[in-house]
Amino acid sequence: MSSSSAIRFAAIGCGNAGTARICTLAEHELGVKVVAGADLLSANLDNLAARLGYPVKQYVGDQAYKKMLAENELDAVGIFTPHIPHYEHVLAAMQHNLHVLIEKPMVCGSANALEVTKLMRESGKVGIVHYQRHYEPKFAKARELIQKGLIGDIQRFFVYMAQDWPGQTWRAEPEYSGGGQINDSGSHYLDILLWMLDTLPRSAEGHTDSFYNGKRGKVEFNGSFNIELENDAVGRVVFLADIPGGFIDDVRIIGSEGSLFFQGDRLIHFDAKKKSYHDMPTTLAKNYPSSPCDNFVKLIRNKVRINRVPFIFGCRVALLTEAMLRSGAQGGRKIICADILKESGHSLEDLLE
């Protein structure tokens, strides 16, 4: 790829998120050409071409992505399929030595996540997980301030996320969803928690249920957990799937010298000494990328050096998610994260950057 020619991009999974990400990439000022798309439905590929305003080669069917990867000259691939197949799709993309942008949750299960992370590191290509909250000023600034010690040692946290999550189509099927809402929208919140605090999960203990408006489904809809982290912080994580109306969340980080709260776009600091609340400015560095897609293209083009969501963050979330789901499935038993890692011959050390 010469620096003047467009990045040759193909996508596996061109549904809702996929189409949005592909269109964002295609509009990038540094040049991305969408060469091909694979999906189960040709209508989705027609829709993609209409949105892009130019034709893309179509690969229709469950295994058609293999042909797409084999017969096109590509630089990069996007993976926007249901959760469980992410694993086979990212392995295939890496076998073809391509840069990869992958939707959350990166892959399901810490053993799979560590395997693909190792392969991605060895490939020397760009691998980035689409956790867009890393690019939201309030969360990125909070991470920076926590690392600078603004609120002292982190002691506790509280994470609440609720929405109307009916778990439709593949999201309702365990073999595609890999953990219901906990592994779907919940993934974003486990990610920002671990990312902002820059620590690893130690244990999870809690309950899940599969009720949505009084009806039992096949996947995990709701959950409430006590989580311990490797920095000794403890906290509560609550995910609810059947509240009517819009999406709501509440994230609070409590340290020895103060707390941080998030409201809308606001980042609010409670200074424990002065006993006062005030808004923190959330301006990020000038070259901070605006989104995972922007970071992906700029990394490929060598316009930025920092990958804000390398695959290792997908591993950390995969481990915590696995511990929470196991605890839920085992009636609330406390699950130690290091024990999960031992099963695949890993340790927490493998989750360090």
Ligand SMILES: NC(=O)c1ccc[n+]([C@@H]2O[C@H](COP(=O)([O-])OP(=O)(O)OC[C@H]3O[C@@H](n4cnc5c(N)ncnc54)[C@H](O)[C@@H]3O)[C@@H](O)[C@H]2O)c1
């Ligand atoms: N970052 C976010 O905020 C966000 C938001 C929504 C969805 N997502 C993620 O995006 C991914 C897709 O979710 P969605 O809401 O777009 O679902 P979707 O059902 O709209 O899209 C998934 C697409 O994958 C296709 N597909 C399934 N198996 C395939 C295969 N073997 N080969 C090729 N295509 C295949 C389906 O036909 C479908 O079009 C998930 O990982 C989801 O968690 C992320």
